[in-house]
Amino acid sequence: MKYIFVTGGVVSSLGKGVVTSSLGALLRARGYKVTAVKIDPYINIDAGTMRPYEHGEVFVTAGGSETDLDIGNYERFLDMDIPEGSNITTGQVYQTVIRKERAGEYLSQTVQVIPHITDEIKYRIRTAGERAGAEIVIVEVGGTVGDIESTPFLEAIRQMRFDEGVENTMFVHVTLVPYLETSHEFKTKPTQHSVATLRSVGISPDAIIVRSKVELPQDIAKKIALFTSVMPGRVFTSYDVANIYELPIAFEEQGLGRVVEKQLELEKVTPNLSVWQNAVQVMKRPGNEVKIAIAGKYTAMPDAYKSLLESLEHAAIANNARLNVKWVNTEEVTEGDIAEHFEGTDAILVPGGFGIRGIEGKIRTARYARENKIPYLGICLGMQIAVIEYARSICKLEQANSSEFDQYSPHQVIGLMPEQLEVEGMGGTMRLGDWPMKVEAGTKLGEIYSVPNGGTVMERHRHRYEVNPEYVQQLKDAGLVISGVTPGIKSRGAGLVEAIELKDHPFFVALQSHPEFKSRPMRPSPPFKAFVAAALRHQGKDQVEA
Structure with a gap:
């Protein structure tokens, strides 16, 4: 060498x-x-x-x-x-x-x-x-x-x-x-x-x-x-x-x-x-421009979302568009001014993160995207947030929460993964790396990953918490689509929830994984590419392949 x-x-x-x-x-x-x-x-x-x-x-x-x-x-x-x-x-x-x-x-x-x-x-x-x-x-x-x-x-x-x-x-x-x-x-x-x-x-x-x-x-x-x-x-x-x-x-x-x-x-x-x-040719002379709101809590440090930003850039290139990012600090999002934060944006992305700071602002953001039919992509915590919001608003579980944020919540729709209960220490102890996701047939996710009849794809993970299996059926009965699960986990009934989506929404998709870690300039992440295409449709423009 x-x-x-x-x-x-x-x-x-x-x-x-x-x-x-x-x-x-x-x-x-x-x-x-x-x-x-x-x-x-x-x-x-x-x-x-x-x-x-x-x-x-x-x-x-x-x-x-x-x-x-x-x-x-x-x-x-x-x-x-x-x-x-x-x-x-x-x-x-x-x-x-x-x-x-x-x-x-x-x-x-x-x-x-x-x-x-x-x-x-x-x-x-x-x-x-x-x-x-x-x-x-x-x-x-x-x-x-x-x-x-x-x-x-x-x-x-x-x-x-x-x-x-x-x-x-x-x-x-x-x-x-x-x-x-x-x-x-x-x-x-x-x-x-x-x-x-x-x-x-x-x-x-x-x-x-x-x-x-x-x-x-x-x-x-x-x-x-x-x-x-x-x-x-x-x-x-x-x-x-x-x-x-x-x-x-x-x-x-x-x-x-x-x-x-x-x-x-x-x-x-x-x-x-x-x-x-x-790639450079598209970035210098794009056919369209797309404005994405990233609603998180590390907005003063863009490198905290480095892979996510690059994935959006890859997706924009694939859709012949210039990427314009609007940072929204969810600590500042209130019921009274939420529309102001997302004014002029074509889509909303809620990324991963840890800790309670800014959580209620993220939940408000997920509801705003759901109710106003704005394209939404949730990543890791962004999926858990969407589940909490759906449980509160649609399932009428008003105190629904994650055990990470409220240990006394009567409806912990998000809970610690069983294998995490005996974990000691913090470093390197989460669910990490590539894990399989079984994509359900006939879902938006199947369309995104080009497996319309269902199939298994690999995505990377970094999390301790999951959708509580005790609430999965109640969420499904209320209309939430579980479009991806981890195969082979029998103890959790339907399996660990990997992805959710909404039927009556132009694009509302959220994943427990971090697909941004596998995106490349020459091979953009499928969820991100579909998300940017949905943002262009939201502004009345169809995607133009680069």
Whole structure:
């Protein structure tokens, strides 16, 4: 295997994940088997217990790992399921080394950062590549050079150059070049200092990718190359674009793909970038525009809904439409002003989440969409909310609720899953990863998944609560359509409810799963694609296939 290591400097949140993803896309477009690995230097075992406002969404892999959101970017750009073990954290590494020490695997040895911690890091990187059957592994090191937490990981990748050979390794450093509007200057000094810091730990970058508002002038790029000892022609710009799917094309036009070929001694290949070119063409000249309201509680942090936003974008591209999102904070939605919050929107989406904050606003939102025939898509908690609202309004169970929000409710139509009752601890203990969903024949869901006569599809999950099976028949008798269930669960009567819908509504569909985790630019999630098409019909326009 060959390895590309992506590091960052100056400030965090420069877009290393998108750079890593774009590199993968360029190599995939050349026909190589590629995978990507994210290193997070925090001591948490995984991202599962972190606040969305601080860290963004928790992305769930097919195997059930709760990972950094960059793994989602990798899957979308590489059009593949990233294998387990591809999100490496300090917590995982130290936990394993300490467990081995306690088991006596290091008898007579003093366990140290070098070689024991660095060897474990290298083992995990190589194993992730082997699991994916990759020819090229792209490794993103989180944080910035100079962070004390990153030191063991930088040392490990430094060693890998000697282990694997210069022709099999490449170091790409992402940095910031500020632009001063007042003096109309690009300031390269932060980049020079960042590279100097990287070189102080024994790593010299083979290429530099500069984050800037606009593409760097050639004289500035040459100056950076000179002062950082990088070969001329190996300084590239990650400049502001309207959509991240423009970046693979931008990098290819700047020659990044050719530099990677040369560094890793790859055959020169003309890449097939048609997927990205087609997507960009639709986004720049769409036939329609669709306005979707996202009613949640993390609205001040769009990255908390990263995969969901990307899924809507994929669906908009497939429907030849420009996506316009309106954020609605459900903590602020009251009975008196609910119409104002959704004025001018074509459809309403209620996403997943945890905790009681903003719940009543979400319930009001579901009722507003149901009563006013506005297309509605509920995801995870968004499905549970729709069930609570239906139980209250249609089944006349006025105090219906979830046991997550009200343990004393006489009608807990949403309850803790039986297998969760004995669970101890929070991390990695939910129903996670890919699970089958049996789609009922003759339903809207069957139409959405192209299985009109019924069938089984796979979607990803991340939840502890489910529709209480004791209320399923009552809900069905009142007209709620249970259009998807988990097959093979006999103890729950009809099975765990996976999806619901309404018959007398243009589009009211909700799923317990998170289909956004499997959406790709080239293969949009079926529920999201159908949802955007319904939004266009709501405004009186039929979808136009891109």
